Amino acid sequence: MTVRTRFAPSPTGFMHVGNLRTALYAWLLARSNNGKFILRIEDTDQARFVENAVEVIYNTLNSAGLDHDEGPDKDAGFGPYVQSERKHLYRPFAEELVKSGHAYYCFCEKSEEPTTEAGTVFIDGCPSRCADLSPAEVKAKLDAGIPYVIRQKIDRTGSVSFRDLVFGEITIETKVLDDQILIKQDGMPTYNFANVIDDHLMQITHVVRGSEYLSSTPKYNLLYQAFGWEIPQYVHLPLIMGRDAEGNVSKLSKRHGSVSFETLVEEGFLPEAIINYIALLGWSSKTDREIFSLAELAELFNVEGLNKAAAVFDYDKLRWMNSEYIKQMDFEAFKNKAAKFAPEQFAVLQNVWDKVASLLQSRLENFTDIPGMIQFLVEQPPYEVELFNHKKNKATPESAKEIINDVMPEFKACENWNAESLTAILMNYAQTKEMKVGKVMWGIRIALSGQSVTPGGPGEIMEIIGRENSFARLKAALEKIG
RNA sequence: GUCCCUAUCGUCUAGAGGCCUAGGACACCGGGUUUUCAUCCCGGCAACCGGGGUUCGAAUCCCCGUGGGGAUGCCA
Numbered sequence: 109m110t111v112r113t114r115f116a117p118s119p120t121g122f123m124h125v126g127n128l129r130t131a132l133y134a135w136l137l138a139r140s141n142n143g144k145f146i147l148r149i150e151d152t153d154q155a156r157f158v159e160n161a162v163e164v165i166y167n168t169l170n171s172a173g174l175d176h177d178e179g180p181d182k183d184a185g186f187g188p189y190v191q192s193e194r195k196h197l198y199r200p201f202a203e204e205l206v207k208s209g210h211a212y213y214c215f216c217e218k219s220e221e222p223t224t225e226a227g228t229v230f231i232d233g234c235p236s237r238c239a240d241l242s243p244a245e246v247k248a249k250l251d252a253g254i255p256y257v258i259r260q261k262i263d264r265t266g267s268v269s270f271r272d273l274v275f276g277e278i279t280i281e282t283k284v285l286d287d288q289i290l291i292k293q294d295g296m297p298t299y300n301f302a303n304v305i306d307d308h309l310m311q312i313t314h315v316v317r318g319s320e321y322l323s324s325t326p327k328y329n330l331l332y333q334a335f336g337w338e339i340p341q342y343v344h345l346p347l348i349m350g351r352d353a354e355g356n357v358s359k360l361s362k363r364h365g366s367v368s369f370e371t372l373v374e375e376g377f378l379p380e381a382i383i384n385y386i387a388l389l390g391w392s393s394k395t396d397r398e399i400f401s402l403a404e405l406a407e408l409f410n411v412e413g414l415n416k417a418a419a420v421f422d423y424d425k426l427r428w429m430n431s432e433y434i435k436q437m438d439f440e441a442f443k444n445k446a447a448k449f450a451p452e453q454f455a456v457l458q459n460v461w462d463k464v465a466s467l468l469q470s471r472l473e474n475f476t477d478i479p480g481m482i483q484f485l486v487e488q489p490p491y492e493v494e495l496f497n498h499k500k501n502k503a504t505p506e507s508a509k510e511i512i513n514d515v516m517p518e519f520k521a522c523e524n525w526n527a528e529s530l531t532a533i534l535m536n537y538a539q540t541k542e543m544k545v546g547k548v549m550w551g552i553r554i555a556l557s558g559q560s561v562t563p564g565g566p567g568e569i570m571e572i573i574g575r576e577n578s579f580a581r582l583k584a585a586l587e588k589i590g
Numbered sequence: 591g592u593c594c595c596u597a598u599c600g601u602c603u604a605g606a607g608g609c610c611u612a613g614g615a616c617a618c619c620g621g622g623u624u625u626u627c628a629u630c631c632c633g634g635c636a637a638c639c640g641g642g643g644u645u646c647g648a649a650u651c652c653c654c655g656u657g658g659g660g661a662u663g664c665c666a
Contacts, residue, residue, distance in 0.1 A: 118666050153665055218664065257664055275595070284593050284662085292664040299666045323594050323661040346596085347659070357658070385602095388615090392603055396614045415603075418659060422601050425616040435629085471628040501626075531625065538625090549625045561627040568625095 111143030112313045115169075115176070116303065118150045119161030122368040123168040125421070126318065126348040126360055129386040133345060134316035135174045136387075136409035146310060147179030149190040150303070152296045162190075168369050171379045173402045178310075186310045191302050198297040201305050201335070202258045202290050210334035211290055213256045214238040215249050234259055234287050258291040260301075260327065268326035272342045274414045275319070280326045288327055300324065304331045307340060316343040319418075320359075343411060346390050347418040360421050367421075376449060376475030378437075381430040389419045399432055431473040442469050449475040456486045460572045463527075467563040484557045485572055488581055491558035493588055498560075501546040505589045508551030511537070512582050515552070519582075525575050531567030555585030 115131040117123070138145040147169070149162060162180070169176065178184040188194055205211035214234045239261055241249075249256070262285045269279040290301040297305070307315060322344050332339045349357045350364025366372050372382055380401070387405050388398065392413045400408070434442065443465035447454040457464050464482060472478065483489070496505040518533050538548040552566040556578065562569060570578040 116666090120666090150666065156665075278594075280594065286662075289664050294664080296664085298664070303666090318660095319595070320660055320666090326594095344595090349659075351601090359659080388602065390602090394604065396604085398602095398615055417596055419603090420601060422616070425602065428616055431629095470630095498626080503626095535625070545625055553626060559627095563628080565625045565627090 109313060111138055111141040112146060112311055113138040113143065113316055114146040114148050114307070114310065114312050115174075115316075116148040116150045116306075117165055118153065118156070118299075119158055119165060120156065121158040121161045121164055122370055123164060124360075124367055125369060125372070125382070125386055126367075128168065128172060128369050128382075129348065129389065130316060130318060130345055131169065131174055132172070132383060132387060133343070133391070133409075133414075134314075135176075136406055137314055137316060137343065137411065138177075139406040140409040143313075144177040144184075145174070146186070146312070147176040147189060148306060148310070149180060150299060151190060151192045152292075152299055152302055154192070154294065154296065164370070171373070172369065172383055173379070191297070191306065194302075194306070195296060197309070198302060198305055199291060199295070202297070202301065205260070205290070205331075205334055206258065208334060210261055210331075211258050212239045212241070212261050212287075213246050213250065214259045214287075214289075215241075215254050215256045239287070255293050257289045257293050259287040260290055260331065262287055262327070262330065268329055270325060270329055270339065270342065272322070272325075272344050273314075273411050274344055274346075275322065275416055278322065278325075280323070282326070282330075285327055285330075288324075300327065301331070304328050308332070308335070308337050312340055314341045314343055316345065319344040319346055343414070346415055348386075348389060349418045349420045351420055357420060364421065365423060372426075376477070377426060377430050378433045381426065381433040384433070385426045385429045389421065390415050399429070427473040434472050434475075435470060437469070439466070439469065445475065446472075446478055450478040450482060453479055453482050453486050457482070457572070463568065463572055464563075467568060471563055481563055484559055484562065485569070488556075488584075489558045491554070495554050495558070495560060496551060496589065498547075498550045501544055501550045503547045503550040507547060508555065509586060509589045511543075511548055511551045512555060512586055514541075515548075516579070516582060519570075519578070525571065527564075527567035527571040530570050531565065534566060552582075556581050 113134040115134050117127055117131070135145045137143070147165070149165070151157070166181075176182065178186060178189065180187070180189045183189070202211060206213065215238055216234060238259070262282055264283045264285070267279050267281045268285075269277060271277055288300050289298050291297055306312075325342060325344075329339055348360045350360035350367070351357050352363055360367050366375055369379075369382065373379060383402060384398075384400055384405075387400065391409075392415065393400065393408050394413060437445075443461060446465050446468055447458075447461060454461060464485065468478060468481065472481075493505050496503060496508045515533065515537055518537070519530065522529055522533060534548050534552065535545060537543075538545045541548075549566055553562060553569070554560070556566060556569045556573070564572075573581070
């Protein structure tokens with residue numbers, strides 16, 4: 109039988125990385141089994157309608173590389189794939205359940221408090237026991253046009269067990285299950301109902317979703333049983349957690365930092381890096397490798413590697429992974445993307461951008477770091493004389509002064525103003541003076557950049573900022589040292 | 591409150607009774623290469639939540655605690 113998985117996001121306008129990871133695993137499960145990956149939009153909550161939200165879903169899936177075989181834009185006979193367009197499909201199923209005694213009309217107001225029966229533990233969900241209404245009473249209320257919802261009627265004897273591919277055997281006593289609403293007052297199905305109907309109708313074989321649904325799964329199974337439908341395989345995923353400023357961990361949300369795919373991309377993370385990172389958040393290849401392309405993941409993916417415990421999202425590791433992907437980038441693509449993240453600097457440095465970009469690529473963790481790394485090339489930042497001190501190189505402001513004075517005439521005489529010849533001059537000088545190369549480089553670097561860490565060395569910097577600018581900065585350094 | 595799930599370095603994880611003196615990665619620290627930093631290479635720090643069992647033997651199985659998370663919506 110063909111494996112069919114689905115990703116069923118609700119159109120909220122952004123893609124939470126936890127959702128994206130669910131999509132990824134569902135996609136991987138399908139691809140690794142030669143199956144189908146279906147996209148379904150769960151927009152049953154009309155109050156939450158967000159303009160263009162479906163576009164965001166398409167764009168995200170697209171840039172993440174998760175292609176779908178079926179969806180709103182690709183009907184393979186199971187459509188429509190948008191729940192609001194399927195509205196008419198759900199009611200008959202709900203009514204079927206009413207007839208078979210697995211559901212009932214409930215005429216209670218939203219605000220009514222659930223009644224608690226003395227001596228019994230269960231919560232039935234319906235405030236005034238509408239399940240006990242006689243057929244005549246129901247008909248009368250229906251005829252009178254009283255608004256209603258349809259609730260699932262739970263048989264509260266015994267327990268429900270099911271097997272999850274990740275969590276294993278899970279048993280829940282039916283007495284703790286409430287009579288959840290299937291059809292809302294506005295006629296829309298709830299997610300709880302729609303997902304069961306749709307998963308069945310779309311012949312989904314493996315339901316991949318977050319573990320927050322683990323405790324409501326028995327209710328879904330009762331529904332499948334009431335219809336006499338086959339229950340799908342379940343793959344519940346551990347949650348992704350975030351750590352807040354106080355160090356507390358909870359379900360990853362905005363207070364933990366950027367959690368949407370779009371924002372992460374805006375912040376300079378490459379889609380491939382994000383995918384690779386989240387793939388490993390809760391799944392292990394059982395090898396020592398960490399860097400995997402989507403295609404490689406599709407080949408290696410196995411439900412066995414899925415972890416049960418929740419995982420904390422670690423931005424540091426994401427940064428590292430991003431740097432790995434940056435290094436692998438094609439240079440042309442890199443320099444163009446780098447320019448976009450430092451428009452002001454690029455405006456000044458575009459003539460030497462190739463050189464700047466090549467210095468950047470091997471030492472970059474995130475594109476948003478670029479402006480800070482190269483601003484000194486545009487304008488020298490203020491710095492302290494103290495910076496000229498470097499213990500290991502035995503460098504001091506005085507030694508820097510001496511070196512600059514000695515080397516300036518040689519720079520003046522330099523005909524080919526490029527990194528290679530300029531570096532040669534410095535190397536040569538160090539050798540003649542029997543000075544540590546590091547000592548020479550240190551002083552010049554500080555004088556040129558005003559900072560201890562720079563992409564590239566003095567030679568590269570001088571080439572990039574040019575002759576005139578280089579002399580100006582060296583002279584300024586001399587004056588500063590005094 | 592009740593129910594469900596979960597528990598290996600700070601973080602992501604490997605480990606399915608002896609291969610564990612618990613492996614890898616990020617972060618951190620140190621050393622080397624390099625024209626500084628970075629890259630790269632080498633090394634180091636660092637964990638089986640606690641208590642009972644079962645067993646010749648437990649990180650691995652069972653029970654009880656404890657910690658953490660989730661559910662308990664006319665949200666999904």
